[in-house]
Amino acid sequence: MSKQITTEVPMLLLRHPIRERLAYGLHWLATLHEKHFNGILADEMGLGKTIMTIALLAHLAVQKEVWGPHLVVVPTSLLMNWVKELQKWAPGLKVCAYYGTVKERRDKRRGWGGEDAFHVCVASYAVVLQDLRPLKMKRWHYLILDEAQNIKNCRSQKWQQLMRFRSERRLLLTGTPLQNNLTELWSLLHFLMPDMFQSYSDFKEFFADPLHLAMHEQRVKQDLVMRLHKVIRPFMLRRLKSEVERQLPQKHEHLVPCRLSRRQQVLYEEFMKRRQTQLILKKGDYLKMMSKLR
Template sequence: MTLSYAEKQRIRGMLADKQSAKTIALEFEVGEADVLALAKPKAALSAYMCFARENRDAISQEVGATDTSTLSKVIGERWGEVTDRSRWERQAADDRVRHDREMATYQAGLNAEDAAEKARIASAASGPSDRELERAEKRQRLQEEVEERAAAPKKERKAKVLTQAEQTLAAQNKEIESDKAKSAKQRLNFLLGQSDLFKHFGLAKEADASAKARHRKRKTEKEEDEEMMKDHKEEAGGGGSSSGGFEEKVRIVSQPGIINKDHGNMRAYQVQGLNWLANLYQNGISGILADEMGLGKTLQSISLLCWLREARKLTGPYLVLAPKSTLTNWEREFKNWAPCFKTLLFHGDKEARERMLAENLQPDKFEVCITSYEMIIREANAFRKFSWRYIIVDEAHRMKNEESKLSQVLRSFSSHSRLLITGTPMQNNLHELWALLHFLYEQEFPTSTAFDSAFNLNCKVGSVDNERLP
């Protein structure tokens, strides 16, 4: 991965603040060597420092002390007793030469980066860059190839014969996509009803466009009667209308009946959490479960799938994504609390993955797939074939960078609903929260511009800059 000018500057600042190279490498998704290459050369040693480095171990053994304060005091006394210091002064002089040489190279590199950045800015201001010209030429070539193919005589295509597994998967995906389309209107009405703030992110325009589209075609009396009957049935079955604000469409006061009571019972606050999650689903909403550690976020997530199975007769498929270290815990919790589910722990080497892709990751072979971030990235094409009823991401703060490979891959998946589990939805700044919302509501929060402007960090903490809202 090539680091940008701004990223290099930021890494140098983090190194100056004594942050570890390993931590920085993980954040920017580069190697530690790439980070250390940007570090400033070590300062030149003084004659005293050369003396201390050479004699520290011997003095430590002599006085029988290892703590820094005692050793520093003794070394300082010994240094004061030395009359001929020429030896260490020569070492210090050699190290200054080394430092000056490395600093010259380091400064030359900085100057080159500054010059390249200024040239890039100037080039961008003056006209299209070489990259843009190259892309234009490529688009032209592709357009010519498309026209040639269009002009060429068409070959008869043989109709593809789907296997039984492919037919089952297509039917399963079609059902979930249909439910997903129905919940889109519920989601829009829900978000508009929550706060006037959402209207500033383009949701009001979307609602107006939807209303105009409905009015363009006048409905017959029969169509109006059928719609009224349909709404009446949904209200009777769901517990309320979807218009305006958060409305409880279901009221859950006890744990689902298929929860394994022999293993234990849910606590009252966990049942309340299930009630909240179920109503999110009923309103067509994805969410972030941000309870603190130890409050049973895993159990609440499993109970949601139990409720969907018991109350809505929905058996999946569900995708649970978690760190590699917690995969077996998720599998164990499903066996303990919800043994009714057919779970698939998707993890292993290349040979094991190929076997599971061929035998286990197939329609009707599983209901819940539990896998890690690494497996999702490596086998993205296989997971992308499914339309998922629910995608649950544990330790979701890993997705705070919307440009990371994990975030990009997961956004390409199709799902009816999504749930992020994290005790720290925001660690450093509000942009990280937007990255999570972008994954949950990609259409409603397509870019961070309006979000960052609305929640101006220069304002008082917790306030919204209404003047900057459109």
């Protein structure tokens, strides 16, 4: 374990040992919280952002006696995965899977006023926008947004509504690299720290000229990138698989041949005998061939 990592793995997670890259991510998140900053966990997909976030919540509960409540907003397709991962990695945390019909969600909100009703609420972006009033009334410790590119547009209803939620801390998760788009970058930074990144016009003015000249001068472009990195670096952790490949489990590939059924074989042979197919093959236009096969 690296000497740079001083944050202990919380007792809630000891049933499942975590790798060094995850321990470092936990340490970075815990340090960010300790310094009263919000941040962006932007590791490449597959490096365990979900587990690191769960580890942070477990750390807060064990080391800081902060049990929430926390609100995790995710795409609908990831909701049950988050619930399962929370139950697996931190079974000591009470999880509210906030979904269902209007009546079912209303029933789930009964007793929300109690301090120990639940520790983590997981909801989709769609449901959050439908139940804005009750969710805004509650004060959350952490507001965590998965797939944070959903709020890269500060003019969208999603960004504007989530911006009004009451929370002590905010954390954005994204596996998508931040593009050289000042509006999108400011939208994320202002969402995290509105007091620090107040004015878009000031933010734009700081970078506008270099951005315009970057198209023509390589040196200016490099200066711009360095300037952007200085602004973002304290609040963002991004690592690529290539940087931590030694800590990743070995990859195994299994090739499973799948033969065509008798009917598929007949259809394939008929297709290949067509005159149009033969012409495409002679021209070498494989893109058109693939579109035909689809």
